[in-house]
Amino acid sequence: MTFTLPDLPYAYDALLPHMSKETLEYHHDKHHKAYVDTGNKLLAGTDLEGKSVEEVVKAAFGKNQPLFNNAGQHYNHLHFWQWMKPNGGGAVPGALEKKIIADLGSVDKFKEDFIQAGVGQFGSGWAWLAVKNGKLEIMKTPNGENPLVHGAKPILGVDVWEHSYYIDYRNRRADYLKAFIDNLVNWEHVEKLFNEA
């Protein structure tokens, strides 16, 4: 199996006013496409060809940095498009809400700490809500890294590379993260991953 670029699960202008058409065109059509194309070039002829993206990410970590960077970013963006939806945000589904309260204090505390993880990630990277050893954890990672390579399963992630927000928010990363959590998160997709974790 080689990597393929999926279509966005909504129209390019569907996330307005929180994320613009221009941002999604560049982010999906240029940035994600480049990870797919470069990843496929680096995969060709290796013994990882034919493996799932998750397997490639884990196997390449610490061993083949260029392949890891592109495979990691492919995995991260595959989910990132699905972690958003038009008119997103709102109430956290019941079972997941209970787990957030049990492991992270409260939904408000989770939102605050998740935003803080994104703000506190120096340079490019991601902030995450992940399941590790049966418990929810907030994590942050640099560049294309993700919780998969730290023994955890990501159920929500937000891209804090500048390409994700600079057109719409300039340097105001915290405002982008607040808009993401309040207005964009597709909690049904998060719940689905939580149930599978």
Ligand SMILES: [Fe+2]
């Ligand atoms: Fe990105």
